[in-house]
Amino acid sequence: MKKIILFLFVIVTITKSSAQKFSGRVLDSKSGVPLKGVEITDLNSGEAIKTNKNGYFTFKSVAFPLELEFCKNGFLCSFLTVDENKVDVKVYLQKDIDQLSEVIVRSSNIPQEIREIPASVSLISDNDLQRTDNFNLVQNFNYVPGVFVGQGALNTNKINIRGIGSRAQYSTNRIKAYINGIPLTTAEGELTLDDFDPEYLDRIEIFKGPVSSAFGAGLGGAIGLFTDKQRPEGSSIKAGFNYGSFNSKKIKANFNYVKDSLDVSFYYNQIDSDGYRQNGEYDRISLLGSAGLLNKSGNYWNFFFSYTNLKAYIPSSLNEDDLKTDPEKAAFTWNQAAGYESYDKNIFGISYEHNFSTDLKNQTSVFYNFRDGYEPRPFNILDENRKSFGARTKFNYQTSIFKKISELSFGAETMLEFYETGTFENLYEENAARRSVQGDRLSLNEQNRNYINVFAQLNAEITSKLLLEAGFNFNSTAYDLQDKFVQDDVDQSGDYRFDPVLSPRLGLSFEAFPGKNIYASASHGFSTPTVAETLTPEGLINTDLQTETGWNYEIGFKGNWLSNKLYTEVNLYSIQIRNLLVARRVGQDQYIGVNAGKADHNGIEFSSAYETYLNDEFQLRLFLNSNFNFFKFDKFVDLGENYSGNAIPGVPEYMISPGVETIFKNLTANVNFQAFGEMALNDGNTAYTDPYELLNLKLNYNWSLSQHLRLQFIFGINNILDEEYAASIVPNAVGFGGSAPRYYYPGNPRNFYGGVTFDFDF
Structure with a gap:
């Protein structure tokens, strides 16, 4: 009888040890931005779940070794094999062909996909920045609908968005701008972006039109x-x-x-x-x-x-x-x-x-x-x-x-x-x-x-x-x-x-x-x-x-x-x-x-x-x-x-x-x-x-x-x-x-x- 009890105890212990909770996070391999809606499939059990808005996922019960498949529209599918439970697992997905609608806009107070934002937001990606010469950053803005840059020289540029700021004499005003969340626009509303080299930037997000509800004094928009x-x-x-x-x-x-x-x-x-x-x-x-x-x-x-x-x-x-x-x-x-x-x-x-x-x-x-x-x-x-x-x-x-x-x-x-x-x-x-x-x-x-x-x-x-x-x-x-x-x-x-x-x-x-x-x-x-x-x-x-x-x-x-x-x-x-x-x-x-x-x-x-x-x-x-x-x-x-x-x-x-x-x-x-x-x-x-x-x-x-x-x-x-x-x-x-x-x-x-x-x- 003792042997039977011991055998059942061992079986239960093994079952509990093989069926465990497993969690992690999925991010964009280039930007590090969390990916929402990634479909994750446990190839052993067939169970499939999706990441939440912050890229997190949790399987309530998995058996090790664990084989997972990660797929999302616009990204290459990725496979992960895990022999034992690990803490703070991060999975990076690589974009297949950039799907503009799936891009997460980071400038807004609440990051969300560009397709879901009830506003006009244009993206200049790192790939876009490589389509022009790399002497002048703001020349790339002239390809964005609703944005025009008057280029007098490398140091004489003025940006207007939807015509706001067009009557400025020599510089850019009425536009808010940030780099990594740090304000670049002066307290008077003047802005100079000529100093930044395009090859150092990963992306540029342009909000067009009055956006003061999110950024303050920016009648023309925000960058x-x-x-x-x-x-x-x-x-x-x-x-x-x-x-x-x-x-x-x-x-x-x-x-x-x-x-x-x-x-x-x-x-x-x-x-x-x-x-x-x-x-x-x-x-x-x-x-x-x-x-x-x-x-x-x-x-x-x-x-x-x-x-x-x-x-x-x-x-x-x-x-x-x-x-x-x-x-x-x-x-x-x-x-x-x-x-x-x-x-x-x-x-x-x-x-x-x-x-x-x-x-x-x-x-x-x-x-x-x-x-x-x-x-x-x-x-x-x-x-x-x-x-x-x-x-x-x-x-x-x-x-x-x-x-x-x-x-x-x-x-x-x-x-x-x-x-x-x-x-x-x-x-x-x-x-x-x-x-x-x-x-x-x-x-x-x-x-x-x-x-x-x-x-x-x-x-x-x-x-x-x-x-x-x-x-x-x-x-x-x-x-x-x-x-x-x-x-x-x-x-x-x-x-x-x-x-x-x-x-x-x-x-x-x-x-x-x-x-x-x-x-x-x-x-x-x-x-x-x-x-x-x-x-x-x-x-x-x-x-x-x-x-x-x-x-x-x-x-x-x-x-x-x-x-x-x-x-x-x-x-x-x-x-x-x-x-x-x-x-x-x-x-x-x-x-x-x-x-x-x-x-x-x-x-x-x-x-x-x-x-x-x-x-x-x-x-x-x-x-x-x-x-x-x-x-x-x-x-x-x-x-x-x-x-x-x-x-x-x-x-x-x-x-x-x-x-x-x-x-x-x-x-x-x-x-x-x-x-x-x-x-x-x-x-x-x-x-x-x-x-x-x-x-x-x-x-x-x-x-x-x-x-x-x-x-x-x-x-x-x-x-x-x-x-x-x-x-x-x-x-x-x-x-x-x-x-x-x-x-x-x-x-x-x-x-x-x-x-x-x-x-x-x-």
């Missing part, structure tokens, strides 16, 4: 930059050299180290160019680094820093005659003064992701930005120093409402910015040499600006096919200005606080058919005036100036076709801007802000991507992006002139961009075409640019010398047709001293580039 999370484990060194027309050179070096829970990356690059035009020399050194650490509790630390040293000469804009007859020349006064901009810029950030439980998580980041700039211009020399500190925290909580999965996100972001700016006389006309000479001081101001955003968002499954997204942002912005230049009779000192702004958002996404969603949304946005815009010509603060606000109403369709080989998206939107903020030019370097009326930004956007394998060695990718704009002043009267009904200047009437990419063995060929419509040059619509078309080609050849060493060769031609065109304009340019207004920045003629990169793993 999220993400660096690469190196996967799988290993170390690598990558270095290369590129050379192009106009004596353009780029040297780059990258080091990556991944071991266990540590992920470290450093990147160095230097770009030198003589430029196409006179006084167009450009020299930039950049150093970027990031480090990620996953601790034993599953919480994640991330460190990021960026350093940029820039000296870039400025050829400035030209009048129409010079554009047509001598586009290589610089504006006369800028050439004589050898005008340029230079600065040192640092960005530091630390973020921490803490899992309180499987349902409650927090991400908190703190950051510090510093910029020391010096810019000799013909009319004066600008010396400026900017420092900012800030923090952002976000909680995400998963729950159930009416027995349906829901997620709540809430948090806050704050920034405190200190900005010192002064100007000096430029005595370049008193010197025979072509250079700027600093003279007496003309001004000295200190500006302290701060804001706080409090936000919340709820994503809820109303039914299995209907998703609800609702959110809001509350913003409070204030500044004080101290005029420390006592030699003149004007005292600009003063304090000002803008009225608080509440920005709500509501969106619905409905899966009408499998893989095909229709959506509708309404969202509010705003942008606060800069300190310079609040100053009157007499140097006093205009306390009547109001925050520019807008509502975005949008409907759209996102869907997969042809067994998920084809993805299409179409958006129809109407943005209604109120308290339209106009920068009225009253001097060579003086603008004042005026709330001059209303504007309607109506448009249609279309994008599509098709990817397939023609055979085991030949892959084909096609894309077509386009937008058609109907941007008008609804009610706009300025200085007695009525511009109501006129087209808003600075944005093309349309953009159409088809392209094809073929991959045969180790050779990749990209051919892309861009057609842009005419642009109004001023509010009165008395002149327009001509439409233009660009055709570009890029070839990549990858050569594996060994298991650890690879070489890549690139060659490309931009503007194959040698089109003459204006790549950017200065809206409402004014001719001083009887001269013609200088509206135009000429685009580069046909130009070539090539390079080689080696990549060594060890």
Whole structure:
């Protein structure tokens, strides 16, 4: 009897030991993003389950040795054999053909698949970034429907989204931007993305239209930059050299180290160019680094820093005659003064992701930005120093409402910015040499600006096919200005606080058919005036100036076709801007802000991507992006002139961009075409640019010398047709001293580039 009992005990013990609970997590092999809906099959029992929204899965009863199969649409199936139970098992899936609709958008407060988001979000993937030359990051944005970048030079770029920001003079404003969650937009709303090298980035996410409910003061939209999370484990060194027309050179070096829970990356690059035009020399050194650490509790630390040293000469804009007859020349006064901009810029950030439980998580980041700039211009020399500190925290909580999965996100972001700016006389006309000479001081101001955003968002499954997204942002912005230049009779000192702004958002996404969603949304946005815009010509603060606000109403369709080989998206939107903020030019370097009326930004956007394998060695990718704009002043009267009904200047009437990419063995060929419509040059619509078309080609050849060493060769031609065109304009340019207004920045003629990169793993 004792033997029988002992035998039964052994059998039960063996059964219990062989039937155990097993859990783990599935992530994207390249980005490290958790994958939802991965089907996992126990090949021994036939039981199949799926990962949850955070990529986790659990089998309640398995027997070892365990054989699992992991499959998800758009990814290669993977198999895992486990001989014994392990803790914190991670499985990485590799993408087969990138399925755009399946991409998880990381910039939003609640990450979700791009097809399910009731908003227009465009993705620039690492593959997209390789389709163009790698000298200028923002040129890639011109392939995105609804986005236009005016490119005056490598350091003179301004981005507008759906026409918002198009009337800016020389820089980007009204757009929020982040890199790895760290704010890049200043507290005044200015943004510069020229410093970041495209080869360091893994992806870019662009939210189009007012998105203040999630990001704060971003009437035009928001841009999220993400660096690469190196996967799988290993170390690598990558270095290369590129050379192009106009004596353009780029040297780059990258080091990556991944071991266990540590992920470290450093990147160095230097770009030198003589430029196409006179006084167009450009020299930039950049150093970027990031480090990620996953601790034993599953919480994640991330460190990021960026350093940029820039000296870039400025050829400035030209009048129409010079554009047509001598586009290589610089504006006369800028050439004589050898005008340029230079600065040192640092960005530091630390973020921490803490899992309180499987349902409650927090991400908190703190950051510090510093910029020391010096810019000799013909009319004066600008010396400026900017420092900012800030923090952002976000909680995400998963729950159930009416027995349906829901997620709540809430948090806050704050920034405190200190900005010192002064100007000096430029005595370049008193010197025979072509250079700027600093003279007496003309001004000295200190500006302290701060804001706080409090936000919340709820994503809820109303039914299995209907998703609800609702959110809001509350913003409070204030500044004080101290005029420390006592030699003149004007005292600009003063304090000002803008009225608080509440920005709500509501969106619905409905899966009408499998893989095909229709959506509708309404969202509010705003942008606060800069300190310079609040100053009157007499140097006093205009306390009547109001925050520019807008509502975005949008409907759209996102869907997969042809067994998920084809993805299409179409958006129809109407943005209604109120308290339209106009920068009225009253001097060579003086603008004042005026709330001059209303504007309607109506448009249609279309994008599509098709990817397939023609055979085991030949892959084909096609894309077509386009937008058609109907941007008008609804009610706009300025200085007695009525511009109501006129087209808003600075944005093309349309953009159409088809392209094809073929991959045969180790050779990749990209051919892309861009057609842009005419642009109004001023509010009165008395002149327009001509439409233009660009055709570009890029070839990549990858050569594996060994298991650890690879070489890549690139060659490309931009503007194959040698089109003459204006790549950017200065809206409402004014001719001083009887001269013609200088509206135009000429685009580069046909130009070539090539390079080689080696990549060594060890």
